[in-house]
Amino acid sequence: MNGIIKVDKPQGPTSHDVVERVRKISGMRVGHAGTLDPFASGLLIVGIGEGTRILEYFLDFPKTYEAVARLGIVTDTYDRTGKIMERSECVADEQMVRDVFLSFIGEYYQVPPMYSAKKISGRKLYELAREGKIITMPPSKVMIYEIKVEKVDLPYVEFKTVVSGGTYIRALCRDIGIKLGCGAITEELRRTKVGPFDLEGSINPFDKDLINCEEIMSLEEVTKYLFKTVVINESGEKKMRNGMPLKIEDLIAYEDFKKGEVLRVLSKEKLISLSIAQRSSNFFDTVKKHERHDLLLKPKKVFLH
Known part of the structure; x- marks a missing residue:
């Protein structure tokens, strides 16, 4: 298992x-x-x-979400579970709302919510917040790849979005509310895809x-979506299971990759390790051609299953 x-x-x-x-x-x-x-x-x-x-x-x-934002309200957690801090009338019409949502597509600097699992000095922000210690974290650069507004039924807005890792949808809704001038929280949130x-x-x-x-x-099955592949022979498997780097004679086949890239190493269709490429795959071809014995793969994680 x-x-x-x-x-x-x-x-x-x-x-x-x-x-x-x-x-x-x-x-x-x-x-x-x-x-x-x-x-x-x-x-x-x-x-x-x-x-x-x-x-x-x-x-x-990238992460894909389906969400509902509620305009005209601000809570301390930026979602429906928090304490209401402000109420404001939202005077924006549907087109303005749609335009503001779409204006966030691209890179922007986002301040993480105080009530989040992000850590500072080894402690989670929500733990500090519950103790009354409010700490404003520096903004992080995030990417909003896509926003699609599905339905506007003010004060509620249904939308789908694809965002970079580390992006908080609660903070995105907060920032949209700020730009609209009335505040906003995340009313509903569902993650539908991770990569x-x-x-x-x-x-x-x-x-x-x-x-x-x-x-x-x-x-x-999972690692084929994460890494390029190198296939090794029995001698290579023995070396790798003992934490030893591999040479060209230990390899059977490999995909194109760059120096420093993490690769998955297979033997008889079983994952043996995640290893660091000490050279690019193009250099591997040179080593093979000239019968050199450079160290080419250095194990990072060896799997014993």
Whole structure:
């Protein structure tokens, strides 16, 4: 039971609750890639066993969301669960609302919400906020790849958006509300996609007593979406399992890649390691041609499953 499961998190539980539930019903080490707020639902990537070791590579993927913004209100959490701080009449018409939403497409600097899992000095912001310690984080550059306004029924606006990793939809709605001059919160939020992974085949662990093997995406299946591939022979596998770098004679086949790139290394269709390319694939061809013995792949993570 080593790999990734796609969880369709319901509204209410925290991401940590999901991890604890999956850990209980699987009996394995479990982690997740990318927190979802308790009031939000949708896709949470969960690693089981050795799958926890590749979760870091999901964090920079674009994320797709379906959301509802409510105009004319401000809360301390920037969503419907927070304490109301302000109410304002929204005088914008539908076209103005649509124009402001679309104006956020592209790069912009976003200040993370105070009530978030982002850490400062090892502590989560929401923990500090609950203690009354309000800290304004410096803005981070985020990318809004796409916004599609589905429906305007003021004060509610339904929209879909694709954003870079690290983007907060609550903060996006806050900033849209500021630009409209009336404030806004996130009323509903559902994540439907993380990079190439969608909700198809996802599970709700709170409706299950055990996890079946067919619900787990293998490391081999998942990593083909994350990394270029190198195939090695038996001697290369022995070296890599002992943490040794590989030479050209240990390789059977490889895709094009750049120096410094993380690669997945397979032997007999099994994932052996994630390794760092010490040279580009073009240089590999040169080494092969001139029968040199340069060290070409340095293991970063070795998998013993």
